[in-house]
Amino acid sequence: MAVTVQTLDTLAPGQKAVVKDLAVEGLERRRLMDLGILPGTVIEPELKSPLGDPTAYLVRGTLIALRREQARHIHVVPLEEEQDEH
Amino acid sequence: MNTDAVMPKAACATCSLAQNARLIKLGIETGGWDYVVALAGNPNTGKSTVFNAVTGLRQHTGNWPGKTVTRAEGGFIYDGKRYKLVDLPGTYSLLSTSVDEEIARDFILFGQPHVTVVVVDATRLERNLNLVLQILEITDRVVVCLNLMDEAERHGIKVDDRALARDLGVPVVPTVARRGEGIPELLAAIAQVASGEYATRPHRIRHLDPEVGQAVERLTREIEKTFKGLPNARWVAMRLLEGDERIIEAVRKHELGELAPAAEMASTMQPALETA
Amino acid sequence: MTDKAMPPDSPDPLLDMADSLRQEVGPDFHDRLVESIYTDASQIASHTVTHDGERGRFYWDRTLDRLLTSRTWGFPIMGLMLMAVFWLTISGANVPSAMLADLLMDKVYNALHGAASALSLPWWLSGFVIDGMYLATAWVVSVMLPPMAIFFPLFTLLEDFGYLPRVAFNLDRLFHRAGAHGKQALSMMMGFGCNAAGVISTRIIDSPRERLIAIITNNFSICNGRWPTLILMGTIFIGATAPPALASFAAAASVVTIAVLGIILALGVSWFLSRTWLKGETSAFSLELPPYRPPQILQTLYTSVIDRTLIVLWRAVVMAAPAGAIIWLLGNITLGDASLAVHLVQLLNPIGLLFGLNGVILVAYVLAIPANEIVIPTILMLTLMVSGSDAVQAGVMIEMEDQTQVYNVLVNMGGWTLLTAINLMLFSLIHNPCSTTILTIWNETKNLRWTTVATLLPLGLGFAVTFLTATVARLFGLV
Ligand SMILES: Nc1nc2c(ncn2[C@@H]2O[C@H](COP(=O)(O)OP(=O)(O)OP(=O)(O)O)[C@@H](O)[C@H]2O)c(=O)[nH]1
Ligand SMILES: [Mg+2]
Numbered sequence: 001m002a003v004t005v006q007t008l009d010t011l012a013p014g015q016k017a018v019v020k021d022l023a024v025e026g027l028e029r030r031r032l033m034d035l036g037i038l039p040g041t042v043i044e045p046e047l048k049s050p051l052g053d054p055t056a057y058l059v060r061g062t063l064i065a066l067r068r069e070q071a072r073h074i075h076v077v078p079l080e081e082e083q084d085e086h
Numbered sequence: 087m088n089t090d091a092v093m094p095k096a097a098c099a100t101c102s103l104a105q106n107a108r109l110i111k112l113g114i115e116t117g118g119w120d121y122v123v124a125l126a127g128n129p130n131t132g133k134s135t136v137f138n139a140v141t142g143l144r145q146h147t148g149n150w151p152g153k154t155v156t157r158a159e160g161g162f163i164y165d166g167k168r169y170k171l172v173d174l175p176g177t178y179s180l181l182s183t184s185v186d187e188e189i190a191r192d193f194i195l196f197g198q199p200h201v202t203v204v205v206v207d208a209t210r211l212e213r214n215l216n217l218v219l220q221i222l223e224i225t226d227r228v229v230v231c232l233n234l235m236d237e238a239e240r241h242g243i244k245v246d247d248r249a250l251a252r253d254l255g256v257p258v259v260p261t262v263a264r265r266g267e268g269i270p271e272l273l274a275a276i277a278q279v280a281s282g283e284y285a286t287r288p289h290r291i292r293h294l295d296p297e298v299g300q301a302v303e304r305l306t307r308e309i310e311k312t313f314k315g316l317p318n319a320r321w322v323a324m325r326l327l328e329g330d331e332r333i334i335e336a337v338r339k340h341e342l343g344e345l346a347p348a349a350e351m352a353s354t355m356q357p358a359l360e361t362a
Numbered sequence: 363m364t365d366k367a368m369p370p371d372s373p374d375p376l377l378d379m380a381d382s383l384r385q386e387v388g389p390d391f392h393d394r395l396v397e398s399i400y401t402d403a404s405q406i407a408s409h410t411v412t413h414d415g416e417r418g419r420f421y422w423d424r425t426l427d428r429l430l431t432s433r434t435w436g437f438p439i440m441g442l443m444l445m446a447v448f449w450l451t452i453s454g455a456n457v458p459s460a461m462l463a464d465l466l467m468d469k470v471y472n473a474l475h476g477a478a479s480a481l482s483l484p485w486w487l488s489g490f491v492i493d494g495m496y497l498a499t500a501w502v503v504s505v506m507l508p509p510m511a512i513f514f515p516l517f518t519l520l521e522d523f524g525y526l527p528r529v530a531f532n533l534d535r536l537f538h539r540a541g542a543h544g545k546q547a548l549s550m551m552m553g554f555g556c557n558a559a560g561v562i563s564t565r566i567i568d569s570p571r572e573r574l575i576a577i578i579t580n581n582f583s584i585c586n587g588r589w590p591t592l593i594l595m596g597t598i599f600i601g602a603t604a605p606p607a608l609a610s611f612a613a614a615a616s617v618v619t620i621a622v623l624g625i626i627l628a629l630g631v632s633w634f635l636s637r638t639w640l641k642g643e644t645s646a647f648s649l650e651l652p653p654y655r656p657p658q659i660l661q662t663l664y665t666s667v668i669d670r671t672l673i674v675l676w677r678a679v680v681m682a683a684p685a686g687a688i689i690w691l692l693g694n695i696t697l698g699d700a701s702l703a704v705h706l707v708q709l710l711n712p713i714g715l716l717f718g719l720n721g722v723i724l725v726a727y728v729l730a731i732p733a734n735e736i737v738i739p740t741i742l743m744l745t746l747m748v749s750g751s752d753a754v755q756a757g758v759m760i761e762m763e764d765q766t767q768v769y770n771v772l773v774n775m776g777g778w779t780l781l782t783a784i785n786l787m788l789f790s791l792i793h794n795p796c797s798t799t800i801l802t803i804w805n806e807t808k809n810l811r812w813t814t815v816a817t818l819l820p821l822g823l824g825f826a827v828t829f830l831t832a833t834v835a836r837l838f839g840l841v
Contacts, residue, residue, distance in 0.1 A: 024646075027182065027183075027184055027646075028645075028646040029393075030179075030181065030182040030183075030184070030392060030396075031182060031184065031646055031648060032648070033179075033392075033393070033396045034178035034179035034181070034182055034216075034396075035178060035648055035650070036212075036213045036216065036400070038393070038396060038397060038400060039397070040397075046424070046427075047427055047428070047431050047531075047651075048431070048433075049431060049436075049531055049532055049534055049535060050431060050432065050433045050434075050436035050437055050532050051532070051534075051535035051536070052535065053534070053535050053538070054531065054534050054535070054538075054544070054647070054649075056427075056431075056531065056651055060210070060212055060213045061209070061210045061212070061213065062210055062213060062650060063427075063650065063651040064648055064649070064650055064651075065531050065534070065544075065647075065648065065649040065650075065651060066647070066648055067534070067538060067544070067646075067647050069644075070646055070647070070648070129650065130650070130652050144665060144668075144669050146669075147522075148518075148521040148522060148526070149521060149522050149523060149524040149526075149652055149654075149655050149657075150521070150524065150526050150527045150548065150652060151527075151649075151650045151652060152545070152548065152563070152566035155562060155563055155565035155566060156562065156565070175565075179396075181392065181395070181396065184568050185568040186565065186566060186568045209653065211407045211410070211411050212403050212404050212407035212411070213403075215402075215403035215406055215407060216396075216399055216400060216403050218403075219399050219402055219403060220399065237653070237655060242413060242414030243411060243412070243413055243414070244411070244412045244413075244414075245410055245411050246409075246410045246411075246412075247410075249409065249410045250406065250410045253406045253409075253410065254406070264658060264661075289402070289406075291395070291398055291399055291402055292398070292401075292402050293397075293398040293401040293402055294394070294395070294398045295394055295398070297386075297387060298387055298391060298394050298395065298398075301383045301386060301387050304379075304383065305379060305380055305383055308375075308376055308379055309376065312376050323380075324395060326376075326377070326380035326384075327380060327383060327384050327387060327391050328384075328391055328392055328395075329384060334377060334380075337374065337376055337377060338374055338377060
């Protein structure tokens with residue numbers, strides 16, 4: 001199956017994915033890495049704010065809220081086999 | 087020396103009272119200390135709660151990351167020795183050169199505490215280890231306080247603290263800071279590391295890829311030649327490779343090692359404000 | 363040390379080596395380092411941590427989060443929480459406030475005067491100390507202690523439970539739209555306790571621009587010094603107009619309205635600033651939502667009463683005693699045919715009335731620059747003083763433990779209307795920060811311009827808003 005790369009903000013709720021790369025530089029990139037978001041990390045959208053943005057993602061056992069404009073810069077590959085879990 | 091600072095539980099069931107008697111909380115009195123101890127850790131892991139339990143002070147605590155934003159100091163006497171304890175704001179990392187990690191980074195790096203206690207959240211150990219491993223590169227006088235053990239238990243998480251102590255090469259003490267559990271053992275471990283009775287063998291970051299690893303090694307050797315006896319040459323090497331201006335400046339001015347904690351760090355907002 | 367410093371461009375073999383190695387390793391050194399740290403970390407974690415069952419996250423946390431941040435329930439629950447906190451505060455504080463007032467302003471006050479005359483102290487001494495310093499202090503204690511002793515523990519319980527970051531999460535979109543940082547919501551919640559603390563807590567925002575916005579707008583979070591004013595006005599002017607069963611509900615609703623108005627103003631002013639003087643990119647935002655932790659109720663009660671309530675009260679008392687002394691002097695030093703207080707109030711009265719307030723309120727806000735806590739005592743003492751009523755001796759408040767009597771004094775002697783009360787509530791929300799907060803803003807920014815903006819902007823806005831409501835009320839013939 002072809003590997004589909006998409007951005008984090010387009011993931012469906014509950015769909016697990018693996019971070020492919022971070023398309024940001026500088027402090028913002030280091031920030032994301034500090035929070036444990038780096039290539040290879042499994043990430044899953046879990047909560048949406050009532051107003052639609054930000055979204056909280058489950059990363060290494062912790063909920064981290066990111067605004068959409070940041071999630072857009074995080075490229076991920078969905079984990080297919082996880083889908084039927086929900 | 088191979089003393090295990092993590093006291094066996096059974097032996098301590100009865101001794102914790104006696105150990106508590108060896109603690110005298112001094113509140114805000116910090117003068118004439120024998121040792122300086124820093125409390126570092128990720129945000130919201132219970133640093134201020136530990137601080138309060140040991141000094142008798144009442145730093146504000148709260149269940150959200152970023153409650154503490156300034157450095158707080160308090161004192162205690164343990165086993166006849168005077169300690170100054172410094173509560174630091176929580177940080178996820180010391181690598182990012184961002185403003186909010188500055189107070190903690192500067193104190194751990196330049197304040198040269200005798201012991202750095204890293205308070206970690208037992209329910210999310212993996213992400214907390216990120217900071218622990220960084221601090222172990224900076225200093226080998228570290229005690230890991232494995233806090234929130236009650237929460238870990240409530241959620242069915244078990245942490246093998248002895249294996250963790252072996253892996254990290256420093257004492258690991260499980261605590262429930264909010265109830266004061268494990269605090270006597272924590273103090274004992276701090277005392278042993280402070281006096282050198284417990285010789286730590288800190289973990290070094292292992293999985294550096296060869297190219298990076300070699301660059302770090304070469305630079306480390308060079309730094310050790312230039313600054314004899316510098317305790318954290320490897321860390322300085324990593325920071326130089328990253329291009330950390332603050333460290334480059336310190337090397338250029340030959341200030342490494344003598345860089346005492348600048349009494350009052352100038353507000354870092356200022357330059358930015360002038361342009362705002 | 364400076365003598366040792368070499369000119370910045372002098373060659374340093376170590377730095378040269380670092381430079382060339384940095385070229386070799388390439389720009390992704392940081393990434394590679396962090397990746398290896400995480401590899402080590404997950405390896406260590408994998409053989410020291412065991413989970414009972416493979417749950418991604420704690421079941422209860424997940425369920426609760428779904429509810430507290432739900433599209434349907436997220437906002438109603440926030441509103442309910444806010445309402446519940448104030449309803450409990452107002453209805454719970456009523457009785458103890460009256461008891462304290464009875465004790466301090468009747469029994470102790472009379473006992474003090476008894477003692478003073480037994481010692482045959484000169485009238486000016488006992489007046490200065492008892493009718494000035496003591497009375498102002500007694501008022502502050504009875505107005506502030508009960509609501510604070512209820513409000514602080516409730517707030518701390520919510521904080522320890524982990525609800526505050528969820529509020530920030532729910533509101534973030536609004537802050538984003540206003541060009542503000544998402545963590546500004548957290549610093550505003552700290553401002554609900556004390557604005558000086560709120561200003562310091564903006565340090566969690568690391569973009570200077572967004573931090574300044576947060577500092578300047580923190581004043582729109584109502585601090586503990588202002589809650590008593592709102593609670594009292596809400597209780598005697600608005601709660602009293604509702605049927606008795608709903609009185610404390612209506613009072614709470616009026617206080618919550620003002621608090622929500624404060625949040626809206628903070629958003630509006632942030633929006634304005636981020637489009638004018640503080641233009642710029644919104645910086646990256648990330649917020650960790652911590653797991654819920656069951657609070658320790660008894661310990662929270664104890665520490666928040668001891669730490670926060672008593673410390674806040676102490677500050678209020680320290681400010682109230684000198685203010686009481688000044689008020690007494692104003693009332694007892696006469697110039698020409700009237701006391702200084704009368705002159706001052708008469709001078710300011712026309713201006714006050716223009717804004718739907720009055721001269722007494724303006725004098726009170728000048729005296730209250732060091733601390734908002736003393737607004738209510740000052741207003742009551744001055745109103746009695748300048749009314750020239752025979753029922754009271756100059757500078758003395760008697761038997762006002764009953765809140766209907768406070769109402770009567772304000773309406774009958776002070777000429778207050780519903781508009782005065784509402785505008786006082788508005789002005790209490792929108793005016794300059796107290797001097798402690800101004801000093802903190804200066805310390806945090808070290809910038810005169812922004813300190814001035816943070817001081818004068820809300821004051822100007824306050825006058826504008828009260829002028830508007832007063833004008834509208836007059837146009838519609840409501841007053
Ligand atoms: N259940 C439980 N809660 C704890 C324990 N230790 C601390 N807490 C709670 O965890 C929350 C965070 O504690 P703090 O001491 O404020 O954490 P901190 O590390 O100082 O946080 P920052 O200053 O934000 O970095 C508070 O609500 C504490 O009451 C513990 O051992 N068990
Ligand atoms: Mg803290």
